[in-house]
């Protein structure tokens with residue numbers, strides 16, 4: 001077990017890196033110097049493609065936001081234990097950052113950064129399989145700031161999401177002090193990273209929930225193809241392009257007044273949205289396409305063109321009825337209908353077997369990134385919840401909002417500028 005906490009939970013006190021490296025539950029196990037050396041060691045040349053492909057952990061943004069979606073993901077939230085304080089939280093984030101750096105290079109995470117009492121370091125389950133574009137992306141729930149004694153630093157945009165009509169949320173599968181999104185193009189690499197993150201949280205934070213998702217494997221020769229969700233729709237067509245600077249400003253926190261720890265960060269909404277697939281699958285194709293406003297085969301809008309042709313929301317049929325229905329999903333969700341609301345939707349499908357009633361427990365792990373949820377997700381979901389034709393076949397079962405700090409520089413750790421102020 002870790003030694004006693006270095007301060008009472010919530011107590012605010014100056015925190016130097018030296019103090020951090022001596023913090024309980026970390027320094028005792030690792031020895032600060034060895035760990036710092038490990039965090040600054042530079043990566044070997046990145047191999048390219050498939051299992052050997054790497055996405056650097058360090059950079060101006062955390063990896064896993066703008067990078068094309070990998071095929072496997074675990075989304076997990078953690079709650080701190082009773083003894084947590086700012087120093088212990090910083091030590092955990094240093095452990096996690098060190099592990100993330102190593103895992104994303106395909107290197108083992110050795111015993112030397114394990115907290116005392118945690119289970120054995122690495123069973124080798126993913127040996128030789130990765131890093132397969134592994135990314136680990138860390139975030140904080142609103143409760144994080146209270147738990148570490150930094151309530152005054154909690155961003156206003158991290159206010160709880162409003163209640164939406166017809167939400168059927170399970171609190172045990174939402175929120176949490178800490179969040180991690182782990183994604184990779186190999187399922188063993190992905191699970192190994194989750195198990196490592198859990199191991200390194202030992203004595204400090206407990207897993208609150210985990211949700212696991214998947215999408216189609218990349219098609220050779222096609223770059224970042226739109227994926228099909230479990231309703232059979234091409235999903236992601238109208239996403240903002242991370243290559244577009246104006247769009248990036250709506251995905252990442254780039255405002256000059258943002259606190260340093262948040263610069264280049266983002267806010268992520270995570271929702272478990274079950275699909276009533278047994279019902280949906282029996283509907284005539286025309287009805288399914290009307291509910292969305294796009295054709296199933298190629299994702300083109302019902303007003304014509306190809307997948308990336310802009311929908312004509314003013315077009316009417318000869319009888320005066322709009323070609324894209326008043327309650328079609330893409331009409332209600334469009335930025336133009338929601339004050340310009342923009343978000344990068346980057347979710348995964350899930351299948352968790354059958355429910356007690358024999359229907360599939362399947363749907364979408366909706367993951368949306370934005371610079372401010374109050375002008376991103378919230379207005380869009382408010383509109384969708386009032387009458388989206390697709391919504392009849394969906395049940396929102398879990399919901400979370402996390403703030404995701406900016407990127408990590410070599411030798412640093414996630415949210416260092418917040419935790420060492």
Ligand SMILES: C=CC1=C(C)c2cc3[nH]c(cc4nc(cc5[nH]c(cc1n2)c(C)c5CCC(=O)O)C(CCC(=O)O)=C4C)c(C)c3C=C
Nearest residue numbers: 233234235236237238239273330333334335364377380381
């Ligand atoms: C609040 C935000 C949104 C939720 C929740 C949401 C759920 C959801 N969406 C689909 C399938 C599709 N959505 C599509 C487009 C689309 N969806 C949103 C927002 C939410 N969706 C936006 C902003 C847009 C883009 C609108 C536009 O500008 O045209 C599409 C069309 C293809 C695409 O652009 O991605 C599909 C398909 C499901 C199945 C779902 C819940 C499970």
Ligand SMILES: [Fe+2]
Nearest residue numbers: 329330333345
């Ligand atoms: Fe959508």
